[in-house]
Amino acid sequence: MEKSNENKLNALVGHSGNSDVDLVVNxxxxxxxxxxxxxxxxxxxxxxxxxxxxxxxxxxxxxxRRDKRRRKSKKNLANENKPALLDPPEQSSRRNRY
Structure with a gap:
């Protein structure tokens, strides 16, 4: 009998819409x-x-000072490895009617 209650509880909590989120705090x-x-x-x-x-x-x-230099170089390397975010092309005010 307890098994069915446990399954119902798992279904309610497990599929409640909450996702697993890994949060990293430095x-x-x-x-x-x-x-x-x-x-x-x-x-x-x-x-x-x-x-x-x-x-x-x-x-x-x-x-x-050495620690600051290391952190700065790591930060610069991390910024270089990030993809560049480009602005989307501007859309004209006219809409295509086709």
Whole structure:
């Protein structure tokens, strides 16, 4: 008896007109401020010397610049691979009467 109820439920939900949609959400969190804060915290606690702090900030900036270049080049490649969308030809105001 339960089997027929289950089949009816599947039919109602499975064919309700809703389609399977894959949704992709990219979340980009800028962690640069957190990284700088962590370096300053290590310096304030005495775990880094001033020279080590300067070097760490330089390396962090270098990594951030490299990441920006990589993202920019990937974005450019993605744009090059997309097909060009052309405007449709303009239609005349007269209609064919044939």
């Amino acid at each position: 979340i980009d969190i800028n962690t640069k401020a957190i990284a700088y804060g962590m370096l300053c915290s290590l310096y304030a606690k005495g775990e880094l010397t001033e020279l080590q702090l300067v070097r760490a900030v330089e390396v962090l900036d270098k990594l951030i």
